[in-house]
Structures are given as C-alpha cells and as structure tokens.
Amino acid sequence: MRNRTQHFINGEWVDSTGSETIDVINPATEEVIGKISSGTEEDLDRAVAAAKAAFPSFSQTTVEERIELLEKIAQEYEKRKDDIIEVITAELGSPISKSDKVHYQMGLQHFRQAAEELKTFQFEEERGETLIRKESIGVSGLITPWNFPTNQTSTKLASAFAAGSTVVLKPASNTPFAAFLLAEIFEAAGLPKGVFNLVTGSGSTIGNGISSHPDIDFVSFTGSGEVG
Secondary structure, three states: OEEEOEEEEOOEEEEOOOOOEEEEEEOOOOEEEEEEEOOOHHHHHHHHHHHHHHHHHHOOOOHHHHHHHHHHHHHHHHHOHHHHHHHHHHHHOOOHHHHHHHHHHHHHHHHHHHHHHHOOOOOEEEEOOEEEEOOOOOOEEEEOOOOOOOHHHHHHHHHHHHHOOOEEEEOOOOOOHHHHHHHHHHHHHOOOOOOEEEOOOOHHHHHHHHHHOOOOOEEEEOOOOOOO
16 A cells, blocks of 8 residues: 655645545555545745745756756666666556556656756847747746656656756656656755655645645646546
C-alpha cells in the first residue's frame, strides 16, 4: 500500500493542513493501492509562496547551470527506472512493457531534450534596431492528466526548469505516485528548495486554486474539455 499523504513544499515533505484523503485505484485490478492527501487552499498557498520566494534567484541562474541541472535530473531518473515502471504499472494499469518502452522513456527524454535545446537556444536576438529578450515568466502552475503520468508531467517540468521558472505541480489524483518519484529525483539531483513544489488534491480545490491564484504567473493545463 502506497500512502503518500504529505506534500512536497520548499524542499521538504510536509503534512497537509487538512485531514481528508483520496484513494488511488489500480484500474486493471480495481484494488485500492494507496492514498494521497486531498490538499487544501492553505497547502496550495504555502507551495505558491515557496515558488515565489525561489523565483528571483532561480530565474537568474545561467544557461550552463540549468543544463547541468537537467542532465543531473536525467541521470537520477535513470537510477529510478525500476521504481518508475512499477509505479506506472500499478497506478495506470499499464502493461509492464508499455510502462517501460513508452512511459518511462518519454519522461526521460523530455529532461534530456530540454538540456540539449538549451545548448543552442537564443534568449536574445536583434531585429533591426530592436533587442528581443526572452525571460523567465515566473511561478508556473502545472496541472497534468491521468493517462501519461511521466510524459505530460516531465515535458512541463523540464521546460519550466530550462526557462528558469519555478513551479507548483498538481498531478491527476488517479495517477499521482509517479509525481512523488519525480520529487525524490529532483531532491537527489540537487534542485534548489522552492523551485519544485507538489500539492495533491481535487481539481475543484487545487486545480481551481492554481488557475485563479494571484501569485501564479502562468498555467499549463492538459486534460479533457469537461475538466478544463
């Protein structure tokens, strides 16, 4: 049984300010495989505050520092291959072969590709007498779907880190455990505190909170039209 009822905020695993939990079910067996916290608005506020505080320094990191960080994340991701495959198979009901060849690999490649893109990405360009500079946008709220626990999550996170933005992630409540593994991977890679924050919970509380929070500068959502 996987009971992950804490949130990852400002580099630490912290208890929720609420007591409600959400069951996570393996759709292949219809068995409850664990529980997560049904996070509160207060939990989200703490996560956003941590991301906001970390943004000024992280946004000023050099391209070389971000490349090194993304490469370290990819290395730590590879070390957790068996764990990632096991978790995705359990929470998504995915065949082991697909968990390996599709889900694990897609997540890994996003971190690798983001590092490669940074090596040639131009943050400044001149057009006539105009200088155009691309800057980190700020705190990014990321909401991800159930059907690709690593792919959709990793592409959003890798892009945010490459751009120098800090994040608050809300994974789908159906498949949240891969996101917990990512948090552990980021810890091992030395991601600065507050750059990545994970809050689990319902769309009505955490999803709505992210989309309307005054201190979140950018929202990336992937999901159905009905949920959107």
